[in-house]
Amino acid sequence: xxxxxxxxxxxxxxxxxxxxxxxxxxxxxxxxxxxxxxxxxxxxxxxxxxxxxxxxxxxxxxxxxxxxxxxxxxxxxxxxxxxxxxxxxxxxxxxxxxxxxxxxxxxxxxxxxxxxxxxxxxxxxxxxxxxxxxxxxxxxxxxxxxxxxxxxxxxxxxxxxxxxxxxxxxxxxxxxxxxxxxxxxxxxxxxxxxxxxxxxxxxx
Numbered sequence: 001x002x003x004x005x006x007x008x009x010x011x012x013x014x015x016x017x018x019x020x021x022x023x024x025x026x027x028x029x030x031x032x033x034x035x036x037x038x039x040x041x042x043x044x045x046x047x048x049x050x051x052x053x054x055x056x057x058x059x060x061x062x063x064x065x066x067x068x069x070x071x072x073x074x075x076x077x078x079x080x081x082x083x084x085x086x087x088x089x090x091x092x093x094x095x096x097x098x099x100x101x102x103x104x105x106x107x108x109x110x111x112x113x114x115x116x117x118x119x120x121x122x123x124x125x126x127x128x129x130x131x132x133x134x135x136x137x138x139x140x141x142x143x144x145x146x147x148x149x150x151x152x153x154x155x156x157x158x159x160x161x162x163x164x165x166x167x168x169x170x171x172x173x174x175x176x177x178x179x180x181x182x183x184x185x186x187x188x189x190x191x192x193x194x195x196x197x198x199x200x201x202x203x204x
Contacts, residue, residue, distance in 0.1 A: 004049050005120055006030045010040045010066065011055040011082070020053060023109050029116065037061035041069060046077045048127045051100065051119035053112075056083035056090065064090065067097050076126050078119040082107065136199035139185045147184070150177040152202070155194040 005028075009020045012035055021031040034040040038060055040052075056063040063081050070077055081094050084105040091102040100119040103111065143151065146167075153163045160174045167174075187193045 004030075006032065006047065006050040007116060008040060008044055008046070008050065008052040008077075009033045010037060010052060010058075010063075012036060012058045013055070016055070016082075020112075023112065024116065027113055027116075037063070037066035037069075040066065046075060049120055049123055051078040051080065051116065051123055053080045053082060053116070056081050056094075057085060064094060064097075067094065067099065071097065076123075076130065078122040078126070080112075080115045080119055133199050133201060136196045137201060139196065140200040140202060142184050143181060147177050147181050150174060151181050151185075151193065151197065154178060154181075154190060155197050 007024050007029055009017050009024075009031060011017050011020070011033075014035070017033040017035070021033055024031045032044070034043065036058060037054075044052075046052075054063045054066060061069070063079075063083075067079055070079075078100045079094075079098070080100050081091075081102045082105055083090070083102070094102050100122055101115040103115060140148065140151075149167060150163055153166065158166070160171055160178070163169075164171045164174045182188065182193070185193060185196055187196055
């Protein structure tokens with residue numbers, strides 16, 4: 001396992017925290033433990049290649065409420081839920097909200113480690129997607145307002161003639177704008193440009 005991997009264990013039972021930490025550390029995974037959702041929110045700083053193992057039922061804020069709060073704060077962190085009293089509606093809600101897995105206690109070490117590996121892979125994928133989106137957004141932000149107008153019409157499949165007519169500019173001006181757009185965004189084709197627009201979060 002990657003030595004930079006980090007798992008946050010959130011459980012009010014110290015015996016569970018200790019046993020999970022021992023299991024994970026034996027697999028060369030860094031562990032940081034918290035006895036409540038509230039302490040996790042105040043002290044956790046998630047980074048790349050990380051995930052959380054969260055007890056579903058805890059005093060105060062429970063696991064699903066913690067998941068909702070992380071989402072509200074814009075924190076991207078794959079979660080594995082542990083519970084001794086799991087219900088189908090709870091598990092469905094957790095998975096729909098982005099949980100990697102929903103495991104019922106007692107869980108074997110093998111099953112838990114496999115879920116952790118899956119969650120860490122998901123963490124890497126999410127980080128890569130976020131980096132791609134950020135890069136795309138920066139490139140789009142470098143365009144002028146007119147260039148963005150031309151770009152959005154171009155990725156809709158409009159011809160230069162149609163773009164010129166809709167924006168009230170000349171055909172030659174459209175060509176100049178498109179050349180600058182390609183240069184600023186680092187794209188070579190309209191397909192690449194459309195992918196960049198999608199990654200940036202813009203919608204035509």
